[in-house]
Amino acid sequence: MRVAIRMIGLATTFFWIFLIAFFVSAAYSVRDLHFNFEAPQVDMISADKMVVCLPISVANYGFYNVGSFSIETEVDNVDGVMLANGSSFVPVIGKDKTVRFLHNVSLNFTDLLQNGQTYLFNDSEFVVHATVGMALAEVIPVQASTNFSMPWGAPLYNFVLSEVQYEPLNYTHLRITVPISFENHAFFDVVGGVQARMCDGAGEVFGEGSLNVEAYSGSAYQGFLEFYVSVMEVSYSGYFEVYIRTEFFDYGPLVIPYG
């Protein structure tokens, strides 16, 4: 019986040493795991879809392979509605290996900008939920998650049609000048056209004009919309129907009263 007990003792001691050495070396290996996040690239994959690509490289100089490496990102608005998400998965990052991959988050501009005025005209804030998961030594799952807010700059912030100027052109027509101004707080340039229809109180269109706009990211834009209307048809009160077309979004009609 003594021999059997001694063998149990030896086996227990051996497995304890093995377990502690394995666990400590796996934990110590985390120090030799290097992450490198490069500058994100923004690509348009279709007329209304933007993809933010974040190049990530993970260098594993630890004692063991790293398994099931995953990154998940979710972008929500302040009300908690999901706007975009993306996930990346690397099955195994071998010992002494460096893996480079792209983490893509796709954002649909049609959903974001055309279906609501909020993000077009008002600055806001997005909440980004990011989760990084991996299995140390392929057997110890570890997960780190964080939330951070990201400012959203409106491309047409403070979009205003100022006071309409009526200037007689001849006996039958008037030249109408409408000053347009806005600030482009977005990270992209607003390049496209603005079309405005001038309607009287009854909703009848009596004049319309268009203007090409080019507002660079972070700059203010000021322009003038000019068109001619018949003196007989002109109305000094009513509303404008404004249509905005750019490479990223089409929006309209935006109804702005005048007079």
Place this chain on the structure above:
Amino acid sequence: MADSKQKLRNFVFKALKATVKGVLFYVAYFIVWSFVSPITQVVPSIQQTVEVFVAVYIVLMIVGEFTSGTIYQHFFGAAKALFVIGYLILSLKGGILEASYQNVNLMVDIRLFLTVAILLSLLGLSKSVLQAINHLNERTEYMQY
């Protein structure tokens, strides 16, 4: 007189053995801890948890050593194994460790480690029970002859 001298010699030998065992265990803890100490930056409470574990384990080891040759040695051996099981389950919160560092929430799933550790402790417990049975067997045989 000779009997009390023998008892003193036994006691000194046990004390010496317990001291050596305790010192060796503490040195092993000290070396292992130096590797995993960076974890304390993320989970500061882990140091206290590990220190309490090491302190209680060393005390049980020393007491077990002092009572060697008696049935109580095996009681303390079993107590040591049960303490390891209980303390690991309670301090490791079922194997899912969670911590927050600045704005980052960290979750480590060490259920596999916990399971293996509990199995090894159960093996240790069974060893203590077998040793106690063997001790009683041997004493009975000694008394018979």
